[in-house]
Amino acid sequence: DADVTQTPRNRITKTGKRIMLECSQTKGHDRMYWYRQDPGLGLRLIYYSFDVKDINKGEISDGYSVSRQAQAKFSLSLESAIPNQTALYFCATSDGLGANVLTFGAGSRLTVL
Amino acid sequence: AQSVTQPDIHITVSEGASLELRCNYSYGATPYLFWYVQSPGQGLQLLLKYFSGDTLVQGIKGFEAEFKRSQSSFNLRKPSVHWSDAAEYFCAVGMNTGFQKLVFGTGTRLLVSP
Numbered sequence: 001d002a003d004v005t006q007t008p009r010n011r012i013t014k015t016g017k018r019i020m021l022e023c024s025q026t027k028g029h030d031r032m033y034w035y036r037q038d039p040g041l042g043l044r045l046i047y048y049s050f051d052v053k054d055i056n057k058g059e060i061s062d063g064y065s066v067s068r069q070a071q072a073k074f075s076l077s078l079e080s081a082i083p084n085q086t087a088l089y090f091c092a093t094s095d096g097l098g099a100n101v102l103t104f105g106a107g108s109r110l111t112v113l
Numbered sequence: 114a115q116s117v118t119q120p121d122i123h124i125t126v127s128e129g130a131s132l133e134l135r136c137n138y139s140y141g142a143t144p145y146l147f148w149y150v151q152s153p154g155q156g157l158q159l160l161l162k163y164f165s166g167d168t169l170v171q172g173i174k175g176f177e178a179e180f181k182r183s184q185s186s187f188n189l190r191k192p193s194v195h196w197s198d199a200a201e202y203f204c205a206v207g208m209n210t211g212f213q214k215l216v217f218g219t220g221t222r223l224l225v226s227p
Contacts, residue, residue, distance in 0.1 A: 042117075042220055043203065101147070101159055104157040107156050
C-alpha cells in the first residue's frame with residue numbers, strides 16, 4: 001500500500017457542487033499539506049497542518065476548506081466548486097525534521113464543468 | 114520570499130545523451146534545495162536534496178545536482194538519459210528556518226527521443 005493515499009483519483013463534477021478530497025497516510029508524520037498543480041504554474045500550497053489542532057492557510061486557500069480528522073487523515077473540501085478549480089490536487093506529508101522532505105500522494109484529478 | 118525559476122518548459126533529449134535541467138532560486142540565505150520527478154499519472158518523487166555540505170549531491174536513478182551559491186543555481190544532470198526518464202521535473206526551494214515552506218518551480222517536461 002502507498003504511504004500517502006488519495007481518494008478519489010479522478011472526479012468530474014458540476015459547478016456549485018460540494019466536493020471532498022481525502023488523504024490518509026501511514027508515514028506517522030505530523031505535518032500534512034494540500035497542493036494544487038496547474039499546467040505552467042507548478043505546485044501551489046492551499047492549506048497545511050502541523051498537527052490535529054493546527055491548521056494554516058497557504059497561498060491560495062480561498063474557496064477551499066480542510067479538516068484534520070486524525071494524525072493520519074487530512075481532507076480538502078470545495079464547498080461550491082467552480083470551473084477554475086479544475087486541477088490536479090496533491091496531498092503531502094512530512095516529519096518536519098531537517099530539510100522537511102515531502103512525501104506525495106498520487107494526486108486527485110478534479111474536473112469542474 | 115523565496116522563488117524558483119525553471120526557464121525551460123520543455124526539453125527534448127536523445128536517448129543516451131546527457132541532460133541538464135536548469136533551476137535558479139531567489140532566497141536571502143542558504144536554502145534547502147530539492148528536485149522532484151513526476152511521471153505520468155503519478156505523484157512527485159524526490160530525486161535528491163541539498164541542505165548542507167558537499168555542493169554536488171547524488172540522487173536516485175543516476176541523477177546529480179550541483180549547488181552553486183554564486184549563481185543561485187541548482188541544476189540537475191544525468192550523463193546518459195534513458196527513455197524511462199521522460200517525465201516532468203520540478204525544482205523546489207525551502208527556507209532553513211521556521212516553517213521551511215517549499216516553493217516549487219513551474220516544471221520542465223523532458224521528452225526522450227529514440
